[in-house]
Amino acid sequence: MKVLTIETTCDETAAAVITDDLEVLSAVVASQEELHQRYGGVVPEIASRAHVQRILPVIDQALRQSGQKLADLDAIAVATTPGLSGSLLIGLTAAKTLAALSGLPLVAINHLQAHIYACRIASGREVFPCIGLIASGGHSNLYRCEGPIDFTPIGATIDDAAGEAFDKVACLLGLPYPGGPAIEHAAQRGDRTRYRFPRPLLADAGRLDFSFSGLKTAVRYQVVGVGKLPESLSLSEQEVADVSASFQEAVVDCLVGKCEQALLQTGYTTLCVGGGVAANGRFRQRLEASSAERRYTLHIPPLSLCTDNAVMGAIAIERLRAGLIEPLDLDISPGLVRM
Known part of the structure; x- marks a missing residue:
């Protein structure tokens, strides 16, 4: 089983392709650090606009690095909570579009659970x-x-x-x-x-x-x-x-x-x-x-x-195994949802 994972909760645009054996076939991160340095912190509007520019190239690069096509995958996963509203929406829109076009199941990722799952990986x-x-x-x-x-x-x-x-x-x-x-x-x-x-x-x-x-x-x-x-x-x-x-x-x-x-x-x-x-x-x-x-x-x-990445989105494998698939009307939850 192979899953494309997407991460855009804050200021990193990331995508990865991971197997159910937790083998990382690809991992791509586009950092926005230089965009926010002059402000001393993340500016949500700037982060959102940067995600719009970077999301498709990052996903394309992740697929190319993995040697997989969209048709070879088994699911699309995306972080939907918690995070910046605009940033989350960019990732979710991309994931829902890919899921709708391919017919692949959509899996929601809790960003904080994923950080802990990085220890498992x-x-x-x-x-x-x-x-x-x-x-x-x-x-x-x-x-x-x-x-x-x-x-x-x-x-x-x-x-x-x-x-x-x-x-x-x-x-x-x-x-x-x-x-x-x-x-x-x-x-x-x-x-x-x-x-x-x-x-x-x-x-x-x-x-x-x-x-x-x-x-x-x-x-x-x-x-x-x-x-x-x-x-x-x-x-x-x-x-x-x-x-x-x-x-x-x-x-x-x-x-x-x-x-x-x-x-x-x-x-x-x-x-x-x-x-x-x-x-x-x-x-x-x-x-x-x-x-x-x-x-x-x-x-x-x-x-x-440790820093934001899409590899930790492999927690989507656990949700798939538990039968936790999301409908295409899935929405973001910027505030932390109940775990």
């Missing part, structure tokens, strides 16, 4: 049941995952997502977008103990939620001062490095700490981590140390499967 073996953490620019969520399409939410951010906080702090420090890689790079030269930023909600072991807005504000007050404008900011290169390292360590403490609390509360012994923040080297290092100390099994995808 990378490991080459079963990873469920597990605790799943998605840490990205738009989401910082914890789930109890009984199976690949059976998720129960147990924690989430009450304000900013971790990746969003990285972007905003990077902007404050004059670092380029995307903020995650920029802060990680600067932090390599910094002292992560120089500033003791808060770890919101970490001490509340009974609550599995995240909060990064107050941490972001604490960084602002540290580097700008109370009642002052960012225009007055004047930091040395070393100070930027130290703030970056200290901020990054605070975020990592919160993410790792809540994962440990979730494992303890549920009794689960496997942790799967997905999303763009999972590409952060310090975060990966701390997770590996935590899993060794606390003796749980850790799965993190390779860097290429």
